[in-house]
Amino acid sequence: MFKISLNKQTLKTTILDLKVGQNAIIRQFVDHEATCKLLCMGLVPNARVELVRKAPFGGALYIRMEHHLIAMRESEAASVEIELA
Amino acid sequence: MKTVKVALAGNPNAGKSSIFNHLTGLRQKTANFPGVTVEKKTGHSEIEGFHINFTDLPGTYSLFPNSKDEKLVTGILCNPQNESFPDLIVYVADVNQLERHLLLATQLIDLRFPVIVVLNMIDVFEGNTNTLYADQLEAFLGVPVLVTDARSGRGMAELKQKIAAFCRNGDAGFVRQEAIYTFSKTEQSVAQQVETLLGNHNLYRSKLIAHHHHWLDFLQMAEIIQIKSFIGEACFEDIRLQIAETMTRYAGIQSAMSRVVEEAASKEQQFTVKLDAIVTNKYFGPVIFFSLMFLIFQSIFSLAEYPMTWIEDMFSGLGHYGRLWLPEGWVTDLLIDGLLAGLSGVLVFAPQILILFFFLALLEESGYMSRVVYMFDHVMQKVGLNGRSMVALISSGACAIPAIMSTRTIGNWKERLITIMVAPLIPCSARIPVYTVLIALMVPAGSSYGPFNTQGLVFMGLYILGIASSLVVALMLKYFIHTDERSYLMLELPQYKKPIWSNVGLEVWDKLIAFVSNAGKIIIMISIVLWFLASFGPANAIDQAAQTATVRAEQAGLDETQSQAMIQSAKLEASFAGHLGKFMEPAISPLGFDWKIGIALVTSFAAREVFVGTMATIYSIGETPKNRRCGSAWRLSCGRAR
Incomplete structure (x- = not known):
């Protein structure tokens, strides 16, 4: 019982919760409409992501994937559920 | 023989344009896809005796589109009646990011197109000591797979052979039989x-x-x-x-x-991430951006000065000799004062445009532009724009037309529309002479405000006013335009790479030709119409006005230059153009404008820079180095007398 609720807890973590320099594995997507866009850019479940830095004026994140680098808004990041690596 | 239509498709940053340049060289042209402001690059080539038309489709991630560009590609590929519907697709993928780049490839293959898959940037891939098994990929996709490096030209001969093989043998071997994706x-x-x-x-x-x-x-x-x-x-x-x-x-x-x-680890990505630690740094990032912009615009003005002077001197020389050799009459006047002056008025801006687009192509090719989009997205969001609007706003420093074209990458309708509406408010290079002449008219030369030259300060102020007004108008439009569409940033930050010079060259050449031929046609036409309006008047009103002015100038005891200026001004007032200005004066007088500015306003509908020439003639400001540029094109046409 305890374990299940813990799982739920970890699954609610999104890219937005990452600290700069932290790594994570993508688990699933919250928001259907954004998902299409995210998938096309190569953010697929089980892919590894790292938050490299935040934009100078805020609002956007610099994300490193295994093969490429991506910029996304905080609202977009909030729709990607992750598991901390 | 039948022409074979080949389309190049692929994700953005796959090196598609480089391959396209290799295949077509200078035999390419840029137009718009019908009905939309999306650039259509086409070119043709003869390969082994087959005549082939190439179309460079805009970069696309998937056939589930998110931007106008991508919608266009999907629309073409879903409609066999479309004139751009290809016979063969050359699919360009970055071999270093193969997984993501193959998504669209599998969709195109499932559309039953004959496809050649080209794995580009193989040199970077091998430099990282990775190994590729192309035959395995061929087995998976069911279509031919080639490797290329557009930078060195490696693999291009094989690609041409494959295209020729398709022309000779048809679909067999190029179309996969059963679908990759199985339907529910x-x-x-x-x-x-x-x-x-x-x-x-x-x-x-x-x-x-x-x-x-x-x-x-x-x-x-x-x-x-x-x-x-x-x-x-x-x-x-x-x-x-x-x-x-x-x-x-x-x-x-x-x-x-x-x-x-x-795979082994990628070296390039590490380099890019390290460089970005400075280039997109919280403090250095914006400083680097603004310094870069300052340097670019500074160099435009200082570098362009010389070729602009040459072009002017060449045209005034041509006009001078033309007048010596050609018989006097209205045909000569038309040729020299109308056509030649118009041509000079167009070409004089070519150096500025060339230099600015050179720098912009460089920023784009190297990958820096994406960083600008990322850094400023949040600021742009606040005024109802997208980070991608930055590209358009910077381009409009050169010319608003390519700036508007570049808004096609903005997926959200509202953000795209606002960007299109405010981009022309950014001072473009053609507005500089307008500012210069207005300042020469309104601000006394030599005056200073503290340690600064007042004219210089006013000039900078006008520039800042232009930029600020575009942001303020954007902010206002944000509350008037509504859309339910969602706005996205989601942007790829390509790895930094040395620009391919032939790509930069072709890009600049393309933009320059577009300016000279498209804008040029209109400016020259207007120049000829203006020449007519300003040279002729009702009955012999012009001659009478000239005589009256001559008499008055003599009475006032003016020197040669001053009296010529007075005569010139009087002649213009009596011409059709003068009448037109007088006619519209009541409508614009509430703004504080008189008939003289009225004429200039009418003429500037053709192009903003024409305003300058008109003003210069009407106010007859003398030939000082500061306003030389501004007046010359028009002066050539309106006043032989100086």
């Missing part, structure tokens, strides 16, 4: 219904049409209604099925990739 029951039934309705014999195309029926423009109203009912009956959930399809495709690609690529 719902998809199958809807796709079959659409297929029967449209009679298009392609299940995957039918499925795409079912997904996109609400915006595909080639469908009839009755067809759309039919498709809507199919979808409703079958519970065809658009977004959910798009996700399911994309995930399934990725799963297939991922399992194949383990056989296709053996």
Whole structure:
């Protein structure tokens, strides 16, 4: 019982919760409409992501994937559920 | 012989344009796709005796489009009646990011197009001591796979041979027989219904049409209604099925990739991340950006000065000799004062445009522009724009037309529209002479404000005013324009790379030709019309005015230059142009404008820089170095007397 609720807890973590320099594995997507866009850019479940830095004026994140680098808004990041690596 | 239509497709940053440049060289031209402001690059080539037309399709991530560019590509590929519908697709993928780049490839293959897959940037890949098993990829995709490096030209001969082989032998070997993606029951039934309705014999195309029926423009109203009912009956959930399809495709690609690529770590990415630690740093990032912009615009003004003077001198020399050799008469006047002056007025801006586009192409090619978009997205959001608007706003420092063209990458309709509306408010290079002449008229030369030259300060102020006004107008429009569309940033930050100089060269050349031929035609035409309006008047009003002015100048005891200026001004007042200005004076007088500014306003409808020439003549400001540029084109046409 305890374990299940813990799982739920970890699954609610999104890219937005990452600290700069932290790594994570993508688990699933919250928001259907954004998902299409995210998938096309190569953010697929089980892919590894790292938050490299935040934009100078805020609002956007610099994300490193295994093969490429991506910029996304905080609202977009909030729709990607992750598991901390 | 039949012309074969080949389209180049691929994700953005795959090196598609470089391959296109290799295939077509200078035999290419840029136009618009019909009805949309999306650039269409086409070119032709003879390969082994076959005549081939190439189209460079805009970069696309998937056939589930997110921007105007991508919608266009999807629209073309779903409609065999479209004039750009290809016979063969050359699919360009970055071999270093193969997994993501293969997504669109599998969709195109499922559309039953003959496809050649080109794995580009193989040199970077091998430099990282990775190994590729192209035969495994061929087995997975079921179409030919080649490796290239557009930078060195490696693999281009093989690509041409493959294209020729297709021209000779047709589809066999280029089209995969069975689909890569297997439909679910719902998809199958809807796709079959659409297929029967449209009679298009392609299940995957039918499925795409079912997904996109609400915006595909080639469908009839009755067809759309039919498709809507199919979808409703079958519970065809658009977004959910798009996700399911994309995930399934990725799963297939991922399992194949383990056989296709053996990888070591990437060196380039580490370099890019290190460089970005400075270039996109919280403090250094914006400082670097603004310094870069300052340097670029500074160099435009200092570097362009010399060629601009040469061009002017050349044209005034031509006019001078032309007048010596040609018989006197209105034909000569038209040639020299109308046509030649117009030509000079166009070409004089070519150096500025050339230099600015050179720098912009450099920023784009190297990958820096994406960083600018990322850094400023939040600021732009506050005024209702997208980070991508930065590209347009910077380009409009050169010319608003290419700036408006570049807004096609902004997916959100509202953000795109606001960007299009405010980009022309940014001072473009053609407005500089307008500022210069206005300042020469209004601000006394030599005056200073503290340690600064007042004229210089006013000039900078006008520039800042232009930029600020575009942001303020954007902010206002934000509250007037509404859309339910979502706005995205989601942007790829390509790895930094040395620019391919031939690409930069072709890009600059392309923009320059577009300016000279498109803008040039209008400016020259207006120049000729203006010449007529300003040279002729009702009956012999002009001659009378000239005589009266001569008498008055003599009475006032003016020197040669001053009296010529007075005569010139009087002649213009008596001409058709003067009458036109007088006619509209009541309408513009509430703004504080008189008939003189009225004429200038009318003429500036053609191009803003024409305003300068008109003002220069009307106010007859003398030939000082400061306003030389501004007046010369028009002075050539209006006043032989100086």
